[in-house]
Amino acid sequence: MGKADFFSPKAISNRIKSKGLQKLRWYCQMCQKQCRDENGFKCHCMSESHQRQLLLASESPHKFMDFFSNEFKTGFLDLLRRRFGTKRVHNNIVYNEYISDREHIHMNATRWETLTVFTKWLGRQGLCKVDETPKGWYIEYIDRDPETLRRQEELAKRKKHELDDVERSAKFIEDQVRRGLSTKEEEEDPVYTELQRENEEEKIAFNMASGASSAGPSTSSSLAASSALKKASSSVKRKDTSSASESRDKKKKSALEQIIESEERMRQKQQPVRTDNWLQPDIVVKVVTKRLGEKYHKKKAVVMEVLEKYTAVVKMVDSGDKLKLDQNHVETVIPAPGKRVMILNGNQRDTEAVLEGIDEKNFCASLTLDSGPQKGKRVEVAYEDFSKLA
Template identity: 70%
Template sequence: MGKADFLSPKAISNRIKAKGLQKLRWYCQMCQKQCRDENGFKCHCMSESHQRQLLLASENPTKFMDYFSDEFKSDFVELLRRRFGTKRVHNNIVYNEYISNREHVHMNSTQWETLTDFTKWLGREGFCKVDETPKGWYIQYIDRDPETIRRQEEQARKKKQELDDEERSARMIEEQVRRGRDGKDTDEAPVYTELKRESEEEKVAFNLGACSSVAGPSKSRYRGFCVKYVIIYLNLSVSNWVLVSSLSSVLGASALKMEKKKQQQQQQSVRTDYWLQPNIIVKVITKRLGEKYHKKKAVIVEVREKYTAVVKIIDSGDKLKLDQNHLETVIPAPGKEVLILNGPYRDTEAVLEGIDEKNFSATLTLNSGPQKGKSVDVAYEDFSKLA
C-alpha cells in the first residue's frame, strides 16, 4: 500500500494522532483513551474494556469523581502559580495552556461542567481572586506560602524602620533648632529718631551694633553672617533707615536655615545601613531558630562582611551565624557602659545617663574620643550595651 499524500485525510489524521492533541469530547477519562473521531469514540464506548471500567466506577462513582476533580484542581492551580504568579490573567489563557499537556485530567470527568463554574469555585474557596468583566472572567492567584509571607513582612518592617529613622532625625533637628531659638537673646525693639545734621558737609553714620549670638556649639558658624557695623555715607531719608535697621534680623534667620540644612546633610552622610560591632550585647529577634533562641541575649564574637555576625548565646554558650536584621540592640540600666554604633559619634564608648521614652532616645556621656565628657542624645537603635 502506497504512502498517503501530504494533504490527504489519512495523512492529516496520522499527524494529529502523532501530535496527541485531539478534540476533548472524544476522550475517555476512565480508560484514558483518546479517540480520533466520533465514530471511534462510539466504538470505544461499546467495547468490553470500557464497559468493565463503567461497572467499576458505578460501584463508587463519588470516589472517582473526587479523585479526578482534585487532580484537575491541583494541576491547574500549580500551573497558575508557577507560570503567572500573582498576576491577574484571563482564565481561558490558563486553561488553554493547561490542556496543551496531553496527560492532563479532562474537565468532563470532574465535578465542574464548565470553566466558569470552576473559576467561581476557586474564588469561593479562596484559592484566587476572581472578577467578571465584559471580556470574561479573570483570576489572580493568592500566594499563602509561609516563606513568601515572611519575606513580605520583613520588607515591610525594613521600610517602617527606615521611615522611623527619618522621622527621628527630623525630630532631633527640630529639637536642636528649638533649643537654639530658646537660648537666643531677645532683640530689643529698635528706637527710631529723627535724622539731624549740623551742617550740609557732615556725613551721617549708623551703628547697628553686634548681632545676638545663637546658643549652642554652632554659634561660631553664625558669626560670619552677622553684620556688626553698617556705615552709610549717603543722604538717606527716614524710610531708608527703617530698611537698613532690619538687615541684621534677616541675615540671622537666613543663617539659621542654612545651619539647619547643613546639620541634616551632615547627619545623613555619617549614617550607614550597617551597625554590627564586636564585643557588644544584642538580642535575637528571629523566630526561625525556634523558641530556644528567640529573645535570648548574645555577645557578638565576630563581624563578617558588615551585615553578618557570629554571636555566642549567653545562657547556653551556643554559637550562631545571624544577619543583622535578626538582631537588635540592648539598652542597659543607667550608669552602664555602651558603644555608639551609628551616627556622628560612631565607635565611641559612652555611659548611659538617662532614657527619653517619648522620643525613643537616651542621653549618653561620651567616655572616649576628642569630645570626652560631652552629653549627647542618641536613638535606641544607634547604641548597645558593652559586653
C-alpha cells in the first residue's frame, strides 16, 4: 500500500495526532522519535537506523548520558529563570511546564532517576535554594547574572549610605547634648543661715499660765519674740520648699529636652498662622477641575461671592458665565511683576500687596505690603498663599 498523499485526510489526521504530547513509553530518546502505538515503537526498535544508534551509544554511553543530562538541566533552569525568576515555587509546577514542550529532553535519558533526586542535586550544586515541606519540594533560582549582581551592589551601597546618614544625625544629636551639658549653668544650692537675735541682752520668756491677769513688758516682749521666731521658721521652710522644687524641676529636664523645647518655641514664633479656607472676593482664580469640560478647564474667573468658607460663586472672564465651585476646583493666579495681589493665608491674611519678583527655586514670590499696619514691608509668600486682584 502506497504512502498517503500530503493533503489526504489520513495524512492530515496523522499530523494532527503527532502535534500534541504522546505516551513516553513509545518515545526513543536516542533517535528522538515519538511513536503513536506499541506496534510502531516495535517496528522502530527493529529498524536499521535504531540499531545503528544503539551501536554508537554502546561505544561511549557516558558521553550520550552527559549530553542529555546537560540539555535537561539547561532547559529546566532557563525555564525557571524566565518564568519564575527568583520566586519560590514547587518543583513539580516547573517540571510540568517544561515537559509541555514536545521537543523536550526526557528525564529517563538523564543521570537522575526522579525529580526529587534532580532537585536535591540542584541544591548541592548551589544553583537553586531548595527546601522540603509537607506539600513537596520547593526551589528558588539563584540569579548570578553580572547585571543582577551589579544592581544588588548598588542597592547595598544605597542602604549603607542611608545608614551613614542615620549615624551622622545621631552623632550630631550627641554633640548637641554634650554642648548643652557643657554650657548648662550649675544648679545653685540653697543657702541656710542661722537665726540671730538683734538684741542679745533681751531674754525671751514664755508665760504658760493661761489665766494670768497681769501682762507686763516681759510678756509683750516674749510674744513678739515668739511671733518673730514663727515668721523666720516659716520663711526658711518656704525657701527650702521653693528651692527644692526648683532643683527638682531642673533635674527632671535633661539638656536634650531643653534644646527641643527652645527649638519648638522658636518654631512656634516663626510659624505663620494658617487656615484651611483661603477664598476671598474680588480675586482672580483658575479653574482646574475637568468635570465641567474643556470649555472651563484652565480658564480664569473672578470670585464674586464666598459661601460657607469653602464654596465660591465665580464669573468666567471669557464667557461671563457664573459657576458655583468648591475651593479644591480652583487655584490661585500669579500675575506679572508690578501687579496688585491679595494675600490669602498666613500672618498677613486679607492684606493687599504689590508683586515685586518671583523666586522659582523656592516656589515663592516677593511682595510689598500696600495696606495694614506694616505698609511698605517686604515679605516672602508662597505661590498658593496669594492671588491676583480683579
